[in-house]
Amino acid sequence: MTEHQRGRKRRSIKTNNASSSATVSDVARLAHVSTATVSRALNTPDVVRLEVRERIAAAVEKLGYIPNDSARALRQNQTRLIGVVVPTLSYALYADFFASLQGTLAQDGYFALLTTSDYDLHSEAEHAIKLIRQGAQGLVLVGRLREKRLANFLAASGIPHVSTYVTDPTDNENIIGFDNARAIREAVEHLVSLGHRRIAMLSGVTTKQNDRAIARVNGFRIATQIHQLPSESWIAEAPYTIEGGRLALRAILARGLEPTALVCGSDMLAIGALQECKARGIHVPRDISIVGFDDLEIAAHLDPPLSTVEVPSVEMGKAAGEHIIALCSRAPAPEKTIFETRLVIRKTTAKPRSREIITQRASRRRTPSDLLVFSSS
Amino acid sequence: MTEHQRGRKRRSIKTNNASSSATVSDVARLAHVSTATVSRALNTPDVVRLEVRERIAAAVEKLGYIPNDSARALRQNQTRLIGVVVPTLSYALYADFFASLQGTLAQDGYFALLTTSDYDLHSEAEHAIKLIRQGAQGLVLVGRLREKRLANFLAASGIPHVSTYVTDPTDNENIIGFDNARAIREAVEHLVSLGHRRIAMLSGVTTKQNDRAIARVNGFRIATQIHQLPSESWIAEAPYTIEGGRLALRAILARGLEPTALVCGSDMLAIGALQECKARGIHVPRDISIVGFDDLEIAAHLDPPLSTVEVPSVEMGKAAGEHIIALCSRAPAPEKTIFETRLVIRKTTAKPRSREIITQRASRRRTPSDLLVFSSS
DNA sequence: CGCGCTAATGTAATCCATTACATGTGCGCG
DNA sequence: CGCGCACATGTAATGGATTACATTAGCGCG
The missing domain is CATH 3.40.50.2300 (Response regulator)
Structure with missing residues (x-):
């Protein structure tokens, strides 16, 4: 009766080479115990006698036994x-x-x-x-x-x-x-407290039903409402990329708006905005302040180092x-x-210049691309 | 005999609410077929009559049946x-x-x-x-x-x-x-063809048994041997970080070496080297050429844009x-x-200045940190 | 000495889907 | 008319580990 497994096809591999993966039965046979004991030795060792446990461990080792997790998952659900x-x-x-x-x-x-x-x-x-x-x-x-x-x-x-x-x-x-909305609100508060009144928002694409982006825009709406600032036309949407940041800032400027500060829905957008500013000869933070979102590692290494919202990923x-x-x-x-979240204030935010006028030089770029560079510090 | 499932605890949920996940048996019962037919309807629909298939589909839908993948995995191995x-x-x-x-x-x-x-x-x-x-x-x-x-x-x-x-x-x-070694060799070849003879390598840490790093260093050894250039003392190891790149370059310079070119085991090291150069007033590529490795997205956005080895990730x-x-x-x-791999030549590599002497101003940095900045392009 | 308890182990049911094999039906063709 | 085949479906074995329940041995204590 204890030999009812006799006809099993796997018997031939009993010796060593575990090419076709051993099972509890194989281990049990080799250790001269039941499958139940093998299982217990592996899962609740304290209920199995030491000597038996060692015999089983040796068998496991010899056979290179690895429990079949599908079977365990099935049983234990x-x-x-x-x-x-x-x-x-x-x-x-x-x-x-x-x-x-x-x-x-x-x-x-x-x-x-x-x-x-x-x-x-x-x-x-x-x-x-x-x-x-x-x-x-x-x-x-x-x-x-x-x-x-x-x-x-x-x-x-x-x-x-x-x-x-x-x-x-x-x-x-x-x-x-x-709280995405609150984080943006704090960013706006910071800018307002510095004296900014013309604040634009560069947002990720909200039509994609990205609720983080939506919440951030709502934060902007709330903040602007509190401080009686304009909002809707001061919002530009773009993909979460550097290029998107450039496009969004261009869109804002193309509307004839002259923001003294930008709140961005992500650091990528902020980087793009920073790039666009440089390309146009707009100095950051003297002419425009910028706040990012996410605090990517690179944010601290930009020039100027980016003020941004730290996200606890x-x-x-x-x-x-x-x-x-x-x-x-x-x-x-x-x-x-x-x-x-925490607003990390670095060097892209400052007081606006009084009665500032942004000179919008529509400078055609000469160099092949707009580049990240290192400051010579 | 067809009712041997009768005592099953799950019976009460037969109607709808699939809170405790239905099984093939549940579906089979509801569709008045056997479990085998259910399985076939799901896996090899073409062998099941349309009408039956629809009945089963309806039952699946009604019960919110999801096959238990552990069971399938167990069976099919x-x-x-x-x-x-x-x-x-x-x-x-x-x-x-x-x-x-x-x-x-x-x-x-x-x-x-x-x-x-x-x-x-x-x-x-x-x-x-x-x-x-x-x-x-x-x-x-x-x-x-x-x-x-x-x-x-x-x-x-x-x-x-x-x-x-x-x-x-x-x-x-x-x-x-x-071929990591060959890629580095090509980088060195490029530098040699530009006229460089004093080439240093900034490597990742090889003692960690990182075989990519090891292969890259070997590539450097081979290339220097071919061109009868010095190698061992011109190699510096550091972690794959920006800071690591700075440290490695400092180590090279501290040895009194005056490289006209650096081959780096990763773009991060190259970025660090670039930063260190800027901090010391060493112009890239006029004073030192730099080649990176990996071609990270950021590499093209650095100033100057980094020449580097493109890796086909x-x-x-x-x-x-x-x-x-x-x-x-x-x-x-x-x-x-x-x-x-492909050597992407951007702007950090150029001919060495003839009879160049690097002025090693041990300039203490004044600004809080060394930063990535955007070129005004 | 024997009852009852614990510790250690064995036996066999169980988890669920798949699939080999068996059954049954209907049709084509000799 | 009947053999044989294709098609549709059912029955039950299967995969491997876990675990409820059964069994046995050993020990303490009255």
């Missing part, structure tokens, strides 16, 4: 996989976020399945659902706004998920984020990891974790 | 998971590589399990093995050099894996890479993805895919 969808990895902000998240997950034996959506909600939904099908037990997403299909799916399935990089006072989703990654693990293991988790 | 270990994601080079790899994997229904090693071979080994335990069917690694434990493990288990960013003529592993990501999929599905795969 938990895969230890977390799906992560970020807009892009090319933007250091999200790369750092993921690195932090992944490290946190690893501490508890979880793994991250990562995909990128390229800022496209439809793509995000597709990927998220595929990740679930693939066995992800939870999802970490960026932003709170989702395609209806995904929203329904998440609601119906009850799959644990967290939203990051945002906050939304009106709902009680699981959120790990910060690393902290969010950690918190998101802890939060989603808690949800997946049914441990208690806080409903929200909201981080503070 | 394939998880569609690929483990990926890169040194870091903070370096755009690897972020882009991964993005490309992931996109390629997704096309064939594979998913990437991503971890970072922080350039530590031990960490790489740990992660790689954990990824396998977690169910990864293949591994994509950076570099060919591995900790012994991992090398043995891979050899013994026969798990499909590819090495990237390197090439090694002496073995026939599965490699998707490029995106192409490698794609090729690595296709290669590992081929290995995992036992399709034929080429043994190696070697890409060409």
